Amino acid sequence: MKRVNIGICGLGTVGSGTFNVLTRNQETISRRAGRDIQITHIGARRDNPASHTAGYNVSRDVFDVVRDPEVQIVVELIGGTSVAKDLVLEAIANGKHVVTANKALIALHGNEIFQAAEAKGVTVAFEAAVAGGIPVIKALREGLVANEVNWLAGIINGTGNFILTEMREKGRAFLDVLAEAQELGYAEADPTFDVEGIDAAHKLTILASIAYGVPLQFESVYTEGITQITQDDVQYAEELGYRIKHLGIAKRGQDGVEMRVHPTLVPEQRLLANVNGVLNAILVHGDAVGPTMYYGPGAGAEATASSVIADIVDVAREVDLAHPVPHLGYHRGAEGLKVLPMAEVVTSYYLRLQVTDEVGVMARIANILSDNEINIEAIIQKEPQPSDDTVPLILLTQRVQEQKMNKAITELEGQTSVIGKVTRIRVEQLDG
Numbered sequence: 001m002k003r004v005n006i007g008i009c010g011l012g013t014v015g016s017g018t019f020n021v022l023t024r025n026q027e028t029i030s031r032r033a034g035r036d037i038q039i040t041h042i043g044a045r046r047d048n049p050a051s052h053t054a055g056y057n058v059s060r061d062v063f064d065v066v067r068d069p070e071v072q073i074v075v076e077l078i079g080g081t082s083v084a085k086d087l088v089l090e091a092i093a094n095g096k097h098v099v100t101a102n103k104a105l106i107a108l109h110g111n112e113i114f115q116a117a118e119a120k121g122v123t124v125a126f127e128a129a130v131a132g133g134i135p136v137i138k139a140l141r142e143g144l145v146a147n148e149v150n151w152l153a154g155i156i157n158g159t160g161n162f163i164l165t166e167m168r169e170k171g172r173a174f175l176d177v178l179a180e181a182q183e184l185g186y187a188e189a190d191p192t193f194d195v196e197g198i199d200a201a202h203k204l205t206i207l208a209s210i211a212y213g214v215p216l217q218f219e220s221v222y223t224e225g226i227t228q229i230t231q232d233d234v235q236y237a238e239e240l241g242y243r244i245k246h247l248g249i250a251k252r253g254q255d256g257v258e259m260r261v262h263p264t265l266v267p268e269q270r271l272l273a274n275v276n277g278v279l280n281a282i283l284v285h286g287d288a289v290g291p292t293m294y295y296g297p298g299a300g301a302e303a304t305a306s307s308v309i310a311d312i313v314d315v316a317r318e319v320d321l322a323h324p325v326p327h328l329g330y331h332r333g334a335e336g337l338k339v340l341p342m343a344e345v346v347t348s349y350y351l352r353l354q355v356t357d358e359v360g361v362m363a364r365i366a367n368i369l370s371d372n373e374i375n376i377e378a379i380i381q382k383e384p385q386p387s388d389d390t391v392p393l394i395l396l397t398q399r400v401q402e403q404k405m406n407k408a409i410t411e412l413e414g415q416t417s418v419i420g421k422v423t424r425i426r427v428e429q430l431d432g
């Protein structure tokens, strides 16, 4: 069996998980790959007690791994976008294939990295970068190759979904659940990436590029996190027959592509509404196949290692192959396809307003909405608090363009009977 030498850079959560699974299942993996896959060099600033690396060639400087002439596949698991970028570009320059779990790196610098890789005739594989253990990159790029993707919508941040699930099921506080997600190794080094939607936007950038062949353009993704979601919103959504999920959505319209990440009300009977905890799921609607869904753990050491190793095997198999799977789009020529500004997106809305409990308030609110061509689908009006003469008013609207909703919200917030800000959460039926 032909031997393929692997160098692992970074021995944190995913690095250690990858080392452990690869050494534990080495024989099976090699047999399936048709290649003798061996870890020959590890770059780690310090040892990780979770992995027994005694007897392995370990360097404290990760660049020793990419400069090692024996190493054929460099596995980048240090994270971040500065050293990791230099490391990957140097590995490519040295003619090595790269496997990475780093979505920030791919979303921000992928265009440059893939160009360098193609010029050098090497592969950069990144299955673990999107939805952890779910083989969704492979599904999109290979399994669905026949389809035009009408739209895709996914829960693509495990930490965020874990927080929303614990808030809904156990009434737990946001920060308490976030601390647990960090302990479990789900969160990013900077957890604001998880809760502010940045991590999901990195992943959506990658999914949209593959689905539509557009260049990676993280800066064009409309991004909202989950930090504004209150326990009350979770309850009211439930009363209306919905769950709040943090979704990444990419959709092909007539005038361009939508790319957006935000909390979304999803009808409770949809599969996506029932994806809980650290689990992720991506619903892809192809023109030929219809809706297909990919479900599994979105984070965690060995779940993510599962994808890293799948990439290692793919690359090991193609080490001497002339036509590897292309890095991004399975078609070229969509470079100029426009990304729709959020103002042009059409969706339905959940609105929560705190209003004074007096005659005529409801009529004024209804007038503002109808003046902006917004139809109301459902209303919940709560009893006034004993301590207070204001009441929460929850509205579900029909579909309308975002810019009309922006105008209506500004007008609503200008009313003296509307207290504070209007909470707006988008609603998607996801029924294709």
Ligand SMILES: NC(=O)c1ccc[n+]([C@@H]2O[C@H](COP(=O)([O-])OP(=O)(O)OC[C@H]3O[C@@H](n4cnc5c(N)ncnc54)[C@H](O)[C@@H]3O)[C@@H](O)[C@H]2O)c1
Residues within 6 Å of the ligand: 009, 010, 011, 012, 013, 014, 015, 043, 044, 045, 046, 060, 061, 062, 077, 078, 079, 080, 083, 101, 102, 103, 104, 128, 129, 132, 185, 186, 187, 188, 189, 298, 299, 300, 301, 304
């Ligand atoms: N944790 C997950 O569930 C998960 C899932 C999918 C993808 N990822 C991605 O995988 C990557 C690694 O994440 P992680 O959770 O394992 O992070 P981590 O912080 O646990 O591990 C990173 C490791 O790299 C080491 N490191 C950083 N810079 C280094 C340098 N210059 N030289 C040597 N070592 C260095 C750190 O000391 C640490 O041990 C990130 O890109 C992350 O986004 C993580």
Ligand SMILES: N[C@@H](CCO)C(=O)O
Residues within 6 Å of the ligand: 129, 130, 131, 132, 156, 157, 158, 159, 160, 186, 187, 188, 194, 199, 298, 299, 300
């Ligand atoms: N922090 C990420 C890791 C997986 O990419 C998450 O929680 O989804």
Ligand code: NA
Residues within 6 Å of the ligand: 127, 128, 129, 130, 131, 132, 133, 134, 135, 136, 137, 307
């Ligand atoms: Na994946």
